[in-house]
Amino acid sequence: MPLTEFELIKKYFNSVTLENSNVVLGPGDDCAILAPINGQEICLSTDTMNEDVHFLGSMPGDVIASRVIAANLSDIAAMGADPSACLLAVTLDEVNEIWLDQFSRAIFSNLRHYCCPLIGGNVSKGPKISITMTVLGSIPAGKALVRSNANAGDGIYVTGFLGDSKVGLELLRSGKNQDYLVSRYCHPTPRIEEGKALRNLASSMIDVSDGLLADLGHLCTASDLGAELDLSSIPVSGYLQEEVGKELAFRFALSDSDDYELCFTVPKRLENEMNNVERSDLAPITKIGTMIPGNQIKVLSEDGSIIEIEQPGYKHF
């Protein structure tokens, strides 16, 4: 006999993720209750991942869990905030206990890693698997790194390497094995520590979830500016170059790869302090260009000529 909704929640989603003195009441009542932290503001974001759209139905539960967590916590990272709690709404077409076991273990292990207790949720039936997470973060009042605060002349930076995730997915789909690239797709890293380290340096920030050009485009629109990027400085991993060659590596790094890296701007007068952010436990940080007046993103080749780029970004409809 299949599990009921409540048995299912009890069996798979009832773990205590961690002690957190701000959680007054966890899951199981009509609402969870949080006590706000003095002097802190609350950042909130919600994100849905649907089977056959955002992930393959054949993927193991732990991969979906890692990607859901990364997508959501990456939004918290992009404000420079600290994760404080989350809620998880899970729609299932059937009760597949093997999948659920993998999924829920990975959810809780990830949440423990990022100190983000699961305080509420919902399990319902639907045509396919669909996961919506809502995540809360906390940040000292006035310190959040929004998209709209860049100025012309600010340097543009990214964390980590771009393009790996897109090729990782293609390799996974075709059954080819390349551990590093596939793992960048399956288990991306939300850049929480990097975001926090940049709180007093960055003027604006966004996470790269739809491809660098698309997401930097959102930052440019919000700041009413353009950007000039130096193609050769875009960080692409050696693994990616080896797999697809240099030209395609740069193309994938610019277009629709959801790497969950941070893209941010730093005022000129603070750029020399960027060295202080470099830490062995953080992802590498690379300067890739400069914010400019106007509303265009120009990508320059090594000889200074402008490279034409096709329509960037992932289209949902």
Added chain:
Amino acid sequence: MPLTEFELIKKYFNSVTLENSNVVLGPGDDCAILAPINGQEICLSTDTMNEDVHFLGSMPGDVIASRVIAANLSDIAAMGADPSACLLAVTLDEVNEIWLDQFSRAIFSNLRHYCCPLIGGNVSKGPKISITMTVLGSIPAGKALVRSNANAGDGIYVTGFLGDSKVGLELLRSGKNQDYLVSRYCHPTPRIEEGKALRNLASSMIDVSDGLLADLGHLCTASDLGAELDLSSIPVSGYLQEEVGKELAFRFALSDSDDYELCFTVPKRLENEMNNVERSDLAPITKIGTMIPGNQIKVLSEDGSIIEIEQPGYKHF
């Protein structure tokens, strides 16, 4: 050409719901930002409604919107809290602009009514329509009405009438017209004001979303108690009795009707103060029984005999 995700959000989900000084940053960035209110705790709940499971795909957008809002705000009401903000994750199979127009207008008109600004969201593609709302409420610290705080001897009360929604849905499905019952299904009322009025009187509270017996059962389990209900006191509307007869009316009132009424307990010493809660702008409140030791819910007929009730509550799987 169909709208892109961002055009769609701009066209349908970009309304400013209302001014709220606690919203530091609304939709459009990686996160929204809220400033917590001094001395208040934050209540949070998330709820999903899926096409063909929680609603019919043929239902107009404004009905789905009303029911999503009711289901979510009802959880806030059941804590005695005030709605403060919400996030909306919408999955669509196609861009149906007529449906979206109805849906988004009703979302914003409901949210304005309940002073609950939409501060963030997500639009994605999926196999069917699926709506996940996450709602936040605020309540003075320590005042939330949880399920676990009832004591033996406390009176059991409900707001409004029970059973209407279940029969309303059946009438809607069969194409029959009975304005009141159908509207109780299509446009249920989250009992926000009633919940707030009960903050200093009720010992425990839950909302009736899976049927009275099922939800009172959750309250009993959480409080480690049983309940004794007087069948003839269960409030059923005249419309419901007229439509299905007295016996079925009581049966539907007990079983899986998602009326979004509040069920709550009041300590004996405070029961005479319940008269002060009666206000012309609030739903009627009816005493239906008493909390008792043990772990059973007994439903008594007028002659005091125990009535056997079939398996209560809606089963998702």
